[in-house]
Amino acid sequence: MTGYSLHRPLPIGEVPRWDIETGVAVIGFGAAGACAALEAARGGARTTLFEMGSGSGGASALSGGEIYIGGGSDAQKAAGFADTPEALAAYLKLAGGPDADAAKCDLYAAQSLAHYEWLKAQGVPYKGSFVPGKIIEPATDDTLIWSGSEEAWPFYETAAPAPRGHVIQFEGWGGGRLLVDILERNVRAAGVDVRTDARVVALIADGPAIVGLVVRIDNRDHFVRAGSTVICTGGFCMNQDMIRRYAPEALKLSDPIGENDNGSGILMGMGAGGDAIHMDEFFTTCPWIMPESLVKGIFVNRNGQRFINEDCYHGRVSRTMIDQPGDRVWLLVDNAIFARPIDLARIDIAAVGESWEEVERELGLPEDTLSATVRTFNRYAAEGEDPLWHKAAKWLKVLDEPPFAALELNFAGSYFSFFTLGGLATRPTGEVLDRAREPVPGLFAAGRATAGLPRWGHGYSSGMSLADCTFFGRQAGMAAAARVRETA
Amino acid sequence: MTGYSLHRPLPIGEVPRWDIETGVAVIGFGAAGACAALEAARGGARTTLFEMGSGSGGASALSGGEIYIGGGSDAQKAAGFADTPEALAAYLKLAGGPDADAAKCDLYAAQSLAHYEWLKAQGVPYKGSFVPGKIIEPATDDTLIWSGSEEAWPFYETAAPAPRGHVIQFEGWGGGRLLVDILERNVRAAGVDVRTDARVVALIADGPAIVGLVVRIDNRDHFVRAGSTVICTGGFCMNQDMIRRYAPEALKLSDPIGENDNGSGILMGMGAGGDAIHMDEFFTTCPWIMPESLVKGIFVNRNGQRFINEDCYHGRVSRTMIDQPGDRVWLLVDNAIFARPIDLARIDIAAVGESWEEVERELGLPEDTLSATVRTFNRYAAEGEDPLWHKAAKWLKVLDEPPFAALELNFAGSYFSFFTLGGLATRPTGEVLDRAREPVPGLFAAGRATAGLPRWGHGYSSGMSLADCTFFGRQAGMAAAARVRETA
Missing domain, CATH: 3.50.50.60 (FAD/NAD(P)-binding domain)
Structure with a gap:
């Protein structure tokens, strides 16, 4: 010593x-x-x-070797997205929270494209191809993905959305x-x-x-x-x-x-x-969005309450889970969207039922808590709306096809x-x-x-x-x- | 300079x-x-x-000149409470959160009564009289009150409750x-x-x-x-x-x-x-518990969801309000428990209705959100239970006597x-x-x-x-x- x-x-x-x-x-x-x-x-x-x-x-x-780049890159343009440095700066300031560093956000937004060129000049390969959907990292060697909450409420209200996750060209995860x-x-x-x-x-x-x-x-x-x-x-x-x-x-x-x-x-x-x-x-994050159909489910806390628009970036959703009372949350899915979560996430099926009331009982929740949440969600989802959390219409699905299931994300046990x-x-x-x-x-x-x-x-x-x-x-x-x- | x-x-x-x-x-x-x-x-x-x-x-x-003292003081005994240093230490550790300072909690719990005697020896007057109920500070010159979440869930599960707020003898607030x-x-x-x-x-x-x-x-x-x-x-x-x-x-x-x-x-x-x-x-706190009947109301956030047992210490309830999405919460009361909040709190009446559905609409909330919350709350309160938040039976009241009101606590406008x-x-x-x-x-x-x-x-x-x-x-x-x- x-x-x-x-x-x-x-x-x-x-x-x-x-x-x-x-x-x-x-x-x-x-x-x-x-x-x-x-x-x-x-x-x-x-x-x-x-x-x-x-x-x-x-x-x-x-990491996945993914870099947040925007302002109108070749890959963004090729995929049809008209991003601007202003939109990038606005997003970074939202994402930075109540004490976002405005000087760093502005400088980075102004020089993001030049930085991208610099990375390429060092030999970092970018295929320039876009993969749509909500994913963690491309499983292929594609190099542009949605990697944040750009399209989700409330971010899109202030910052024009574009995909900005520029991933190094690499087959599979871990670039x-x-x-x-x-x-x-x-x-x-x-x-x-x-x-x-x-x-x-x-x-x-x-x-x-x-x-x-x-x-x-x-x-x-x-x-x-x-x-x-x-x-x-x-x-x-x-x-x-x-x-x-x-x-x-x-x-x-x-x-x-x-x-x-x-x-x-x-x-x-x-x-x-x-x-x-x-x-x-x-x-923090749990890779719960794989497979993507799970994004159409809704999260509830131990009281059967929703707490976020589930189409936000998986890290924002996961961080908000940790704020909930208790030590776990559940993702509610119906038969139409159910798919086994990726093994890595260590998510369990906590309850299955032919009705939401049955799932509620099986989880030990009081009557008309979780089931009321789903009922209200379904009533508006049928109209393509989510008045509470403004989840985008493309992720809204009436959860009415039994059997129904609650997937459990336990903070200590699942992969956070x-x-x-x-x-x-x-x-x-x-x-x-x-x-x-x-x-x-x-x-x-x-x-x-x-x-x-x-x-x-x-x-x-x-x-x-x-x-x-x-x-x-x-x-x-x-x-x-x-x-x-x-x-x- | x-x-x-x-x-x-x-x-x-x-x-x-x-x-x-x-x-x-x-x-x-x-x-x-x-x-x-x-x-x-x-x-x-x-x-x-x-x-x-x-x-x-x-x-x-x-401040109110109130000191958290326990372990079996004269005032506690006179009021019939059998407090112990162990219960005090346990409460302090809960109250200190995930990194409570165990050494300080233990030392203070062991010496709390001696410290009380020391304060008296300096000339700090204590009448030794207990005022029951949920109050901020005594309006009288009484000197022992409930000043925390001792009787509230989940605190009472771990630490035997006793009132420990020893207030300097002083007529009114501000001792x-x-x-x-x-x-x-x-x-x-x-x-x-x-x-x-x-x-x-x-x-x-x-x-x-x-x-x-x-x-x-x-x-x-x-x-x-x-x-x-x-x-x-x-x-x-x-x-x-x-x-x-x-x-x-x-x-x-x-x-x-x-x-x-x-x-x-x-x-x-x-x-x-x-x-x-x-x-x-x-x-942080808002003095929303004055008058005390308001404790029988239930708080909901902008989504019409409850988020705490309202019989916790007003500061714990207030701190949890700040965690809620948006910039305000509402306290729902019926005609039986309504009383005008203390002026100091700067609380407004945001909506009044003959039904909870009417209050919900007047607040601009989606259907079957706030009203579902009240319905479920009432259903169990009628049985003397609060399965979600374990609010104590004595504070449970079925909120079914119209007119109904939502009192608004706005973080920036109300007195936090x-x-x-x-x-x-x-x-x-x-x-x-x-x-x-x-x-x-x-x-x-x-x-x-x-x-x-x-x-x-x-x-x-x-x-x-x-x-x-x-x-x-x-x-x-x-x-x-x-x-x-x-x-x-």
């Missing part, structure tokens, strides 16, 4: 020697770190990337690994000095400025002098203690999506004076994956802000170590996090390199 | 002179600061109290002012050096240790050397920027209960390395008072903990600048905050004085 702390930078006066000197030090080799390192190196800075694992990856490599591999290839080609099995244990400070870091490599502390440091260490979903202190609602969930997402970078940034905001926010959305406050440049809204000199951050475009669990859409990681990772790398140039 | 920052302690090397030297410096003259100063002085420490306002008060003086006045009298008698109009603008650090503070008095910076510093500055409900960054759900509310609750102490503590936890949590519950992480001794769970040497905190007994808006009960302020203020004062003795 070293005596260094994630929580307090080592004063420069206590540094015994410099083992490594670099321009830009990047911590973490997921998509954010790769993009930061790439732009830093291309910006002319000597760049070193430290990764605690044995290779690149992070949570990015566990995130390929995305990171491609970024890694570029990182290495750009001359970045990549150090794996290299765990950063402390930052080094000269007064308020961050001037380097202490890295544990081969069981020995290395003192790294760096002109700029970029924290790209991901969120804290793997750190139970942080979850308990900052986001205890997520204690209900047992399937974190993460690898080394232990919050270490957030803690180091806070220790350096950085502000951490929206730490209670998290994304989650990751955290709160983190360091940063400028669009990646500069880490302190609590007085001033930059911590020399310190940058990107990705889920920050509160970025995604910062509200109820608004998250697929691809928002990788959009944030890749685009703002690049901004951080550019700004970090510029600072090295300016201070040289 | 000074050049000092709440966000970063001034290094001791930059202190030009010492204007004041003291043993214990207490910041803030609400109940927490008063109790801390009192115990510090009585513990033998030279004690100086700095208050930015012109006199004592803080949010404590805006908090008297409570602080009495504490102030003791503070002055104990020889505490009280400095008002004295705004603390920075802490002073010697390495990781806090060794003093910079105070602005008469437009001049005073440098104060202190053996221990105790932050008792309250929460951050008056700081819109902090609300936005840390607790944006509270942006819905417009009536903060606070005076100078600007979060300055929390920011200074964080700047000194302290951890701030549960920053998203807040208490609120204050924040998140703050510095502390030990029961008041030692401020850093993010590694180690004390910040020399720094203590108590009251709403900390995450104390109350730290979950859905569990708050009246008197929990003053219990926390007074008891843990005392602990902090004692520990701060002990540290001065030990380091002397």
Whole structure:
């Protein structure tokens, strides 16, 4: 064990020697770190990337490799969608919740198409083909999908909808690994000095400025002098203690999506004076929309009440489930739309009946609760309306074909994956802000170590996090390199 | 303007002179600061109290002067309630939510009666008389009331209920002012050096240790050397920027209960390395239970759905309202229980009808939503049951006597008072903990600048905050004085 702390930078006066000197030090080799390192190196800075694992990856490599892009891409146009940067910005602001970062939303919306071209230039393949419907990721190698709540109420009222989930061309799920591999290839080609099995244990400070870091490599502390440091260490979903202190609602969930997402970078940034905001926010989802016919079912809570328009993005629906009283919700389906849920979701059939009253009884609910909910839903669905939740007409189906079933989504038992959305406050440049809204000199951050475009669990859409990681990772790398140039 | 920052302690090397030297410096003259100063002085420490306002008060003086006390007090016994420390501890842990501080709950439960005797010894008057029913504060000078969700589901299942709201003897509302006045009298008698109009603008650090503070008095910076510093500055409900960054759900509310609750102490503590936890949590309430007959009504959200047992503590009910979709909820009452709500609550009559269907239509709700909710509620209430929310039988009333009315509680328009519950992480001794769970040497905190007994808006009960302020203020004062003795 070293005596260094994630929580307090080592004063420069206590540094015994410099083992490594670099321009830009990047911590973490997921998509954010790769993009930061790439732009830093291309910006002319000597760049070193430290990764605690044995290779690149992070949570990015566990993802579908989907990036939220809009404003009128080739794929959007080919599929007949006329998206605009304004509509994209409006959607991102809705999705960002009550404290959406307007500056980041506007910048990203304005440069989203250029970023898409940049990704292609790195070798990220996009077939440009659209798959309609509500899916999690394409099972094919198609590359454009609906990946959020764009068409759902209330989002469509404010932001003109378009599909914006641009998925890396990859046969089947899990293209995130390929995305990171491609970024890694570029990182290495750009001359970045990549150090794996290299765990950063402390930052080094000269007064308020961050001037380097202490890295544990081969069981020995290395003192790294760096002109700029970029924290790209991901969120804290793997750190139970942080979850308990900052986001205890997520204690209900047992399937974190993460690898080394232990919050270490957030803690180091806070220790350096950085502000951490929206730490209670998290994304969660259960892949309940597979098969898609299930979207025509209706969700009820333990009191038999509906609580969301089920045609929202599956993550928004899932996050709202967690707000419900009790520890489970049910998806009500009739025989016409029933199909066995995807195994991954671990959803059980909790009750079956020839009438909704029978299902209600079998679930142990009071009379005229669930059955009243279905009756009212059916009465309006027959007219193509959902006056309570404004579910779109194409997903409305009178649930009147017996047998009827209640599919159970249990928060602890079903597959509710989650990751955290709160983190360091940063400028669009990646500069880490302190609590007085001033930059911590020399310190940058990107990705889920920050509160970025995604910062509200109820608004998250697929691809928002990788959009944030890749685009703002690049901004951080550019700004970090510029600072090295300016201070040289 | 000074050049000092709440966000970063001034290094001791930059202190030009010492204007004041003291043993214990207490910041803030609400109940927490008063109790801390009192115990510090009585513990033998030279004690100086700095208050930015012109006199004592803080949010404590805006309160009803009610303290959550239990375990078998004279007043409880006289009223026939057999409370125990175990039941009190169990209730506090439920009320503290998913990350309740077990150590604080247990310590407070064990010493609650001794603390009550201490309060009496300071001269705080208690008549010892119980007022039954659901009230906010006694309108008389009685001093024991039900002040939480003790008798309500699900609390009574785990913690044996007893009334624990011990209110200072005072005719009418607002006894908090008297409570602080009495504490102030003791503070002055104990020889505490009280400095008002004295705004603390920075802490002073010697390495990781806090060794003093910079105070602005008469437009001049005073440098104060202190053996221990105790932050008792309250929460951050008056700081819109902090609300936005840390607790944006509270942006819905417009009536903060606070005076100078600007979060300055929390920011200074964080700047000194302290951890701030549960920053998203807040208490809110609307005084909708006056007159009490309204408790027999049922709340529905904009979809006509019930969402809570209405016999819970009014703050728990109010906090749950804020979780509902939309910006308002309705309290449904029939002619038998209708009474005009207390003016303070700013509640309007939104609809009146001879049938629940008419009320439903008048509110613009879809058919068979609100009316179905009432029908189901009535069907079971007639049998003395509430199978959905387990509202106690004594509050169940079939709502079948026309005319019927919907009383509207609009989050922005009705009187939803609120204050924040998140703050510095502390030990029961008041030692401020850093993010590694180690004390910040020399720094203590108590009251709403900390995450104390109350730290979950859905569990708050009246008197929990003053219990926390007074008891843990005392602990902090004692520990701060002990540290001065030990380091002397």
